[in-house]
Structure formats: structure tokens, C-alpha cells
Amino acid sequence: MEDQNETENSTAQESGPAYRARVWGGAPRKLWNAPMDGTVGARLRDLADWADGSGRAELPLDMYGNGVVEELEQRVAEELGMPAAAFFPTGTMAQQVALRCWAARTGDPVVALHPLAHPEVHENNAFAAVSGLRTVHPTDEPRLPTADEVRDHPERFGALMLELPLRDAGFVLPGWDELVAVVDAARERDAVVHFDGARLWDCPTHFGRPLAEIAGLADSVYVSFYKSLGGLSGAALAGPDELIEEARIWRHRYGGQVFQQYPAALSALRGLSEELPRLPSYVAHARVVAAALRDALAEPGGPGWFRVHPEAPHTHQFQVWLPYDADALTAAALAQAEETGTTLFRRWFPAPAGGPPGVAATELTVGGPGLAWTPADVRTAVRDFLGRL
Template sequence: MESDQQSVEYRARVWSGARRRLWHTSTDGTVGERLRELADWAAGTPYGDGRVDTYGDAVVEELERRVAEELGFPAAVFFPTGTMAQQVALRCWAGRTGNAVVALHPLAHPELHENGAFETVAGLRTVHLTDEPRLPTAEEVRDHPEPFGALMVELPLRDAGFVLPDWDELVAVVEAAREREAVVHFDGARLWDCPAHFGRGLPEIAGLADSVYVSFYKSLGGLSGAALAGPDELVEEARLWRHRYGGQLFQQYPAALSALRGLETELPRLPSYAAHARVVAAALRDAFTEAAVPWFRVHPEVPHTHQFRVWLPYDPDALTAAALSLTEDTGTTLFRRWFAAPAGGPPGMAVTEVTVTAPGLEWTAEDVQEAVRDFLTRVR
């Protein structure tokens, strides 16, 4: 009998080998392929002839400089993980404000995916401003009954469907936090995706906050790693805490190189991905309507970034099997894994995430609709 791990590895091989797909992930391909791609790219840049880093110098320092420049902050520091970066950022701010309470959304990454690290490791306590699947409003920030030292805003809010407020709403939220004398920290794991929605550049968006965390493997396709950007004094203290947390790695040049590649090759393309995600989302809605699917949802209806969610009224394992069958038989990947609705979600529903990157730009609306029809015939 095939083990769960064997199933995972088999699906990964099939989907990464698809001839047509809407997106490629940083986990697609083999070790050799990924290393050769990175080496080939580096060979055509000044980084290829540079020396490897030791404890965060050389190419890692160049990455930090580039991130600070992209976001319009005085300084930035590289971290091996975003989990570590954000714990460090918020505990540094807690020391400055004298208040270890962090206001954030219950769907924020630290609440859902980090096993209580804010409380158990960083000594922070969290409060929630709203339970609605959206970012909090200025009124909710202003009217919360308990003092908090920092407001953490995830842009976009991934587990609500990669959603963003509009620009005026975001500005009002930040101003409301300032009225309460709270610092503002952006969980910007996917901040790179935001300019197309807001119609503003990265420095203007990031400049609303006191500090910003960004990821290098989300949106930019890097191997791993993150950065914390902010004032010089915060970044210098963060370097101390990075060492205390065990994040002062001996060498990180492959991760740093892949991050620089993402900044140079993927970052300029993200607006085109977001624009085409709207085409794909509309085509999915049209195809599900035409097929008379009893209930479905593409959320947001008009995607805010190049990623969005799809909900269908079928068993998630059946949908995953149909997605796999489509790729096995046709070489086309429309969807990948499906999951049961999270607690509190509609019963009997399954959800998946759809991303549009470079391969997806070749898909027309008709291509999407044809793939949906073929996919639905395989759902059992």
C-alpha cells in the first residue's frame, strides 16, 4: 500500500513535470535542476565572481542593502526564516514601547502556523481586533478596549484569500494605531505583490509602517530566507537577537543569491501576474457557472494579487485526485492539492489556492475554461 509520503512525492513529480501550468513553485524540479538554474543565473552577474559569505557578509550584505533600498528604509537584516524575523521585530518593539501586547488578525500567520511562538518563545501576548475575514478597520483599531504596543498587519492576509484593504483604508488603520501610540509592523511576506492593488510603489507602502518583514521564497521564488527592514537602531538590535535565536548561520549565499535573483527577475513581473490572475479568475467563474456547479466561490472575485482561492462543494481528496488525473492524462495542471474547509467554514466544501506566474501568462480564458471542463469530468 502506498504511504502518504509516497503519495506526496508522486504528486510533486507529476505536477512539477507538467507541460502546461498556471504557476511553478519553488519546490518544483529536482535538486540538480534547481542548483544549475541558480548557478547559470549567478554566472551572468557580478555575484558569480564574488566570494561566498561568512556569518552574513559579502552577498548577504548586498541583499540587505538591496532590500532596504527597495522598501525605502535605512537598513535591513537577513533572517533564515520569517517566523524568527517577526518574533525578533515584535519583541524589540515591545522593549521600546513597554507593552508586549500585539494586536493582529486571528488568521495572521503567527496565530495559525507557528505553534504559539509569539507567546511561548518571544514572551508576547496577542489580541484580535476582528474575526471577519478581512483586515481590521480604523474603527476597530481605535475602539479596541485593551492597550497594545504594536499593531501587526499582514499584507495581503493570506488565509482570508490573499485580501487587501484599499489604500485609504490602510492609511486610516495606520493613523488609528498612531493615535493609540502603538507602533505599526507589516507582515509583508508577500508585500512584493501589493503595488498593483494599491497603485503605489513599495517605498510608499512600506513607509506607512515602522518596520516591515518580507519573504524571499513567497512571490520571489527564492530558496528560503526573509528580511526585516526598519530604522538603524531597530535593525542593529535585531542582529543581536538573530544570534541569540540561532539565526547567525555560517554561510547563506545560495539563499541570498536566489533572493537577489527574485528581486531582479520576478519582482518586475508581479504586476503582469496580478493582471492575468483577474483573467484566470473570471474564466474559472464562467466555467463553473456553465457547468452548473451547485455552489462555488472564487475569492476574491477580482483577485487583489496574483493569488486567490477557489471553493467547490466536493470532497477534497476527490478534487485532488481529479487534479492529478488531469495532469497525468493531458500534461496540464490547473489545480493542485485541495483541503477541507477550515473550522468555521462552510461544511462539505473544499478549498484550494490558485497562483498565476510566468507559465500562466500563456493561458487564455478559453484555455482555462477547457481545463475546468476536463477537470470536472474527473471529479468522483
């Protein structure tokens, strides 16, 4: 019996999240470096090497947000064209603080946002449970709301929150003129506008506008450092001086006044210096990869039905849908990496809400490693993957 239990435990470990992450992340050929790829030692050595090379290795350690954390806050404010910025340990905390501060100013605790927005899907009802906010939805279509939907929403709201891009709908963005019209519609209702910009760094290519012009449409903006920039953790809230000053007080009340944060701050500064300038090339190549995926999936003997969404990605991330069981697709992705050293897909999930039964979806990201992939490389990897189903 003990031998059987040991065998079952070994099998579970070899198919569990840690094992999958190690196989996918350690593959010689992959499309991107995920945040969980690598080891503790390797990540710390890389960060120490960058600190040496950037002249920051001999800086004093920060204490309660000074030093390198202040440098990061100033850099974010400059990049976004905002008067001030404050570092937060998490984006969940940053956005709750921002919207409760706006609610106090407007006298209205109602926030209009998409039902697929991060606070509605991934935060266990934190807006209501922790911050006393209530949400309404101008639309439930898998896209950002239109100006008419914002203007004509029957219930009053004090703030409009727009997630750019809307991740769970496929990392989708509106057109520039559409975004400006939506912001104008909110202003007509005397509502403030907050951007959930966890991945705002990815948006300039789609909009054809610099970061500061995009962020300048909003009253406040949150950005993440581990999404797209490859930081260890952390976020920032940017906006007017008086808002950020109050946000710092609430950050302390929420338990976000961390004693030392130099590893996260240094990794964020590295991301701003090294990854941010490369993001346009990742977005451009994601469109090449997506086109090659569509070509390969449409070949004779393919799945018969598939979806690459958006067809031309708006950022360097997009969705792929296939008519198979999610666990079977995940197993095939793992086997491909184990046997060929190529990570094309990673984990699959049952189709998002509104999707047909028997369909699974995954998210694909194109980063630095993916720039080496040609369309022929993508098609070869897709054929091998499908052959494992």
C-alpha cells in the first residue's frame, strides 16, 4: 500500500503546477519568459548583475518607500505624464485605494466597469467587501463599453473604470477615437475616469499614441510591474498630487507600507529600462505568430474549428480556442515540451463564459524569446502539437 501511495504522489508531482512550470519554463524554445520561469538563485543573480551594471548596487537600502522606491515612482510619473505616482505592493490594493479616494471626492461609491474586469472576476468581491464600493456594468459584450453605453446607462456612477486591454475578453482594446469618445461620455456625466492599466505598457502600438497621451485621458491610472515588464511584483498608482498624497495614507491603512521593497523596485526599474522599449516589437511579432497559427490550424487534418482572438492581436497577448478537453490540451502541451524542448502552449482552461461546451482556451504571449520564431517554426510546432491529440 505504501508503494502504491508513493507512486501516486510521484505521478501527481510530475504533472502538478510546479513540474509543468519547470518543464515549460526550461524549454530551450519558447515564446516568452513567464513570471514563474527560472529559479530563485538565477533571478536574484540576474537582478544583482543589473544593479551592478546600472550603477545602483551600492545604493543604500530603502526604508518605508524612500530611496530606490522614490526613484521608481518618479520614473513612472514621467512615463505616464502624470504629476505623481505611488508604489503599491499589489494592483488590487492600488485600485481599491484609488476608487475609494475618488468616491470620497465625488460623493458616489458606484463604479462603472466591465463584468470581465479584474476586480469583478479575480478579487473575491473586494470592492464591496473591503472598500464599500458598488459596481454597475454599462455592457456585458466581450469588449470595452461604447460612448453611447456609458452615456445612456440608467444608473448614476461616480467613476468609470476601463481595463486597457480587457484581458479576459482576449486582451482587446477599442480604437483611439472610440476610447476618447468613451472618456468624453463619462465626463458628460461628471464621472471621473480611472484606467486599470495593468498592461497599459502594451497599448501604444495599437493606439498609435505615446504612453503619456493615453494615460492623459484618465484622472488616474494603475500600472503593474510584473505584467509585460517582467518585474518581481508591485504596482503603481499615478494621478494628481492631492490624490496620490491621500492614496499614500490609505496605502498605510491597507497594510501596504512595506518596510523594504528594493528587490521589487529594482526589477521594475529594469523592466522600464529594458522591456518597455521592446514591447512594440513583441506586439508586431505577436501578429506574425497569430497569422501563422491560423494558417496551421486551418490545414487539412486540423481541428476543423478553432479561434485565434483577436485575429490581429491588439497587444503581444491573445487567446487561442480549440474544440478539445482542456486537460487533454494541457497534457499535449506538456508532452511537447518534454519530448521536443519546444513550449508553444502552456495551460488550457474550459472556454470562457459564453463559449460553446467542449471548447478550451489558452492565452499566448510573445516576448523576447518569441522574436526568433519564424512563421515556419510556428506551423511546425502547431502540427506537432495537434499530432499529440
